[in-house]
Amino acid sequence: MPAALIPKEEVLARLLEVFREYGYEGASLAVLSEATGLGRSSLYHHFPGGKEEMATSVLAYLDGLLKQALYAPLETMASPNKKLGAMLAVLDEVYDGGTKACLLERLCASAGRPVIGGPLRRSFELWLTAFETLGVDAGIPRAVARSRAEDALGRIEGALVVGAGTGNKRVFARALKDVRATLLANKETVAS
Amino acid sequence: MPAALIPKEEVLARLLEVFREYGYEGASLAVLSEATGLGRSSLYHHFPGGKEEMATSVLAYLDGLLKQALYAPLETMASPNKKLGAMLAVLDEVYDGGTKACLLERLCASAGRPVIGGPLRRSFELWLTAFETLGVDAGIPRAVARSRAEDALGRIEGALVVGAGTGNKRVFARALKDVRATLLANKETVAS
DNA sequence: GTCTATATAATGATAGAC
DNA sequence: GTCTATCATTATATAGAC
Numbered sequence: 001m002p003a004a005l006i007p008k009e010e011v012l013a014r015l016l017e018v019f020r021e022y023g024y025e026g027a028s029l030a031v032l033s034e035a036t037g038l039g040r041s042s043l044y045h046h047f048p049g050g051k052e053e054m055a056t057s058v059l060a061y062l063d064g065l066l067k068q069a070l071y072a073p074l075e076t077m078a079s080p081n082k083k084l085g086a087m088l089a090v091l092d093e094v095y096d097g098g099t100k101a102c103l104l105e106r107l108c109a110s111a112g113r114p115v116i117g118g119p120l121r122r123s124f125e126l127w128l129t130a131f132e133t134l135g136v137d138a139g140i141p142r143a144v145a146r147s148r149a150e151d152a153l154g155r156i157e158g159a160l161v162v163g164a165g166t167g168n169k170r171v172f173a174r175a176l177k178d179v180r181a182t183l184l185a186n187k188e189t190v191a192s
Numbered sequence: 193m194p195a196a197l198i199p200k201e202e203v204l205a206r207l208l209e210v211f212r213e214y215g216y217e218g219a220s221l222a223v224l225s226e227a228t229g230l231g232r233s234s235l236y237h238h239f240p241g242g243k244e245e246m247a248t249s250v251l252a253y254l255d256g257l258l259k260q261a262l263y264a265p266l267e268t269m270a271s272p273n274k275k276l277g278a279m280l281a282v283l284d285e286v287y288d289g290g291t292k293a294c295l296l297e298r299l300c301a302s303a304g305r306p307v308i309g310g311p312l313r314r315s316f317e318l319w320l321t322a323f324e325t326l327g328v329d330a331g332i333p334r335a336v337a338r339s340r341a342e343d344a345l346g347r348i349e350g351a352l353v354v355g356a357g358t359g360n361k362r363v364f365a366r367a368l369k370d371v372r373a374t375l376l377a378n379k380e381t382v383a384s
Numbered sequence: 385g386t387c388t389a390t391a392t393a394a395t396g397a398t399a400g401a402c
Numbered sequence: 403g404t405c406t407a408t409c410a411t412t413a414t415a416t417a418g419a420c
Contacts, residue, residue, distance in 0.1 A: 003403075003404095004403065004404090005403085005404080021301075022217070022301055023215060023217065023218075023301040024218075025214070025215065025217035025218040026215075026216075026217040026301055026302065028394080028395065028396085029395070029396060029397085030394080030395085038403090038404075039404065039405060039406080040396085040397075040398095040405095041397095041398080041399090041400095041403090041404070041405065041406085042403065042404050042405075044396095044397070044398080045403060045404075046403090050396065050397065051396065051397090101300070101301070104353075104357055105297070105353045105357075106301050108293070108353060108356040108357055109213075109214055109215040109218055109293070109298050109301070110218065111356060111357065120357055121357060121358055121359070123357075124354065124357040124358045125358065128358070147362075147366065150354055150358075150360065150362075150363045150366075151363065151366060151367070151370075153350070153354055154347065154350035154351045154353070154354045154363050154367060155346065155347060155350055156350065157349070157350040157353040157354060158345070158346035158347055158348065158349040158350020158351065158353065159346045159350065161296075161297045161300060161346070161349040161350065161353065162316065162342055162345055162346045162349060164300040164303060165296055165297075165300055165303065165312055165313060165315075165316040166313055166316045166317065166320070166342075167313070168342065170339075170342070171342045171343065171346050174339065174342075174343060175343070175346060178343070195385075195386095196385065196386090197385085197386080220412080220413070220414090221413070221414060221415085222412085222413085230385090230386075231386065231387055231388080232387095232414085232415080232416095233385090233386070233387065233388085233415095233416080233417090233418095234385065234386050234387075236414095236415070236416080237385060237386075238385090242414065242415065243414070243415095
């Protein structure tokens with residue numbers, strides 16, 4: 001039997017790129033095949049469940065990346081603020097300064113498919129829980145930390161959307177800066 | 193010749209609903225046909241350019257809705273704050289409290305198609321300019337008003353994404369509240 | 385302006401050789 | 403584990419009757 005052309009993790013990484021650029025419906029097997037360098041049959045060998053299994057496997061692979069990017073910093077001895085800085089630095093890199101789309105957002109249009117919607121929601125929750133946990137670590141009441149986490153993720157996702165629609169990267173840079181300043185802050189807004 | 197079953201504006205409204213739920217690639221002619229009650233050939237009679245023309249026509253139709261929702265309030269005599277309240281009230285209704293997706297976001301995955309990307313960017317700009325103009329009306333320097341407009345639209349889009357992925361509507365409600373409080377404010381963030 | 389019927393291409397998915 | 407060849411289905415799009 002022929003040796004694997006590329007490691008399975010590399011296959012997943014390339015599939016991820018396609019799904020996050022084109023979404024689920026837009027990611028045709030032709031494109032997925034070209035991106036991985038594997039023929040259709042090879043893809044079906046790795047993912048007997050077809051395109052849906054490719055998408056769910058990619059979501060599981062993303063969960064691993066999220067754990068690296070968001071949960072690894074949580075387990076260090078650094079201050080909550082430093083941990084947040086580490087998380088946001090990785091996100092800035094992953095989204096290439098706001099020029100690359102988010103897989104979670106691109107899959108939302110296909111959340112109606114049960115095999116997508118379930119894992120998708122779990123990936124959202126994984127991210128939210130990381131932010132929430134960081135807030136709790138910083139001494140913020142859990143309910144508040146949870147709301148802040150949702151708002152922070154919303155800021156990031158929305159900045160990527162506006163960036164994709166307008167080509168403006170500064171929105172994303174400001175979003176990261178704002179999350180940096182507000183997620184853990186004892187803040188109040190003062191009108192003058 | 194048979195009479196039109198429904199006015200063209202109603203056709204556009206129904207096409208809009210499909211595109212904003214499923215995105216461009218996910219909106220098949222079968223679904224578009226069913227949603228409008230028109231056969232394929234009737235759709236091609238109205239939109240000779242096929243699905244791409246349906247999408248661009250829907251974007252143009254959305255521009256009209258945006259002008260109603262965002263520019264009509266601008267031309268009233270009310271205070272900037274009242275105008276903002278009117279805008280956000282319409283948005284809250286249009287997105288059904290955060291349960292309906294935004295067409296602009298759902299089309300971003302297909303922005304690579306030139307016929308989509310151009311009009312899409314123009315629709316984003318239309319929205320941003322409305323928010324920016326309101327800020328300028330309120331006495332905010334244009335550059336600041338522009339940034340605030342981008343951030344506000346980002347907050348709204350991101351809240352819809354998080355809402356779609358998690359099923360949580362409160363994110364959207366808080367986003368509207370935050371835009372209400374920050375778009376026109378003389379604000380500063382105070383850490384205590 | 386709408387319909388039925390059809391053309392043509394692309395899609396997701398399989399079978400079987402190596 | 404990968405390939406070529408092919409399947410059935412769905413997709414977009416057209417032709418022509420009424």
